[in-house]
Amino acid sequence: MDEVPVFLCPRCLSASETAGACEVCGSPRLSCRPGAPDDPCRRPIIDGRGRVRTRAPLWWLRTSVRPLTEEMERRRRSTT
Secondary structure (H helix, E strand, C coil), rough: CCCCCCCEECCCCCCEECCCEEEECCCCCCCCCCCCCCCCHCCCCEECCCEEEECCCCCHHHHHHHHHHHHHHHHHHHCE
16 A cells, blocks of 8 residues: 655644645645554654653654754664
């Protein structure tokens, strides 16, 4: 089964099945691929002690704040 993209507005988080401007606020939507149900990217970032460090799933963080996500992953790898 092919993964279906979800289009999310980075400003108001409205979701859609199509690309284009958000009907709510007019911002361009981001194309996101949340992964299969068992894909680790659907989980939040968890540190080496098992503590949840974010509330958002990794796929969303990579889409919206990639530099922050990369830094958190780098720090997690350096402590394990």
